[in-house]
Amino acid sequence: GTDYMGMDCFQWEKMAVIGVANDMEEPALTVAGIQYDGTVMACGDYADEILSWGSLACLSMSDGMIVGLTKDGDLRMTGRYAEFMAPEVESWKNIAAVKVGSTAKIEAIVNAVDIDGKFYHLEYDRRWTELVSGVLDPEAGQAEKGAVWYKYAPDGTAYRVRDTGKWEPAKD
Numbered sequence: 001g002t003d004y005m006g007m008d009c010f011q012w013e014k015m016a017v018i019g020v021a022n023d024m025e026e027p028a029l030t031v032a033g034i035q036y037d038g039t040v041m042a043c044g045d046y047a048d049e050i051l052s053w054g055s056l057a058c059l060s061m062s063d064g065m066i067v068g069l070t071k072d073g074d075l076r077m078t079g080r081y082a083e084f085m086a087p088e089v090e091s092w093k094n095i096a097a098v099k100v101g102s103t104a105k106i107e108a109i110v111n112a113v114d115i116d117g118k119f120y121h122l123e124y125d126r127r128w129t130e131l132v133s134g135v136l137d138p139e140a141g142q143a144e145k146g147a148v149w150y151k152y153a154p155d156g157t158a159y160r161v162r163d164t165g166k167w168e169p170a171k172d
Contacts, residue, residue: 007031008043009041015035015041016034016036017059018034019033019060023079030045030047030061032050032059038055053068057071058097061100062102062108064107065110067089073093073095073096073115074093075089075090075095081108081124084131085122088122089122094114094116095113108125118136119149120133120134134149
């Protein structure tokens, strides 16, 4: 049901990363990517904003969300959910990787990791009155904002940490 006809993305070459944000609710359709030489390409509803970000190291896209990672470790966000999530997402610094998505129960999720290995997580759903967010320092086992994090050891053991600062075996 998505109409890509007339979009210039079919002419792009030498792409290293490419993605689509097809927001059926808004509706909005954007295709964007990064060529092997680092050139950012974009067409569709949010193309001008994406191109205004300049050079990008990474791009992650999902329905209603487009997040670009600049080469200096900053994040830029656009799309329907940017209104609610961008202030938090764009405050994260020294980011090395980012991934956006959703689940059947959560409309919008952004996960990132910084150059020191710290994890960032943000959730939005219009049924909630506030965002769900958390930051985890995996070495110290410190979770901020009351978040609960899990890690799995190579031997199959699962561990959980809350804001206690200590990894404990997960019993649930």
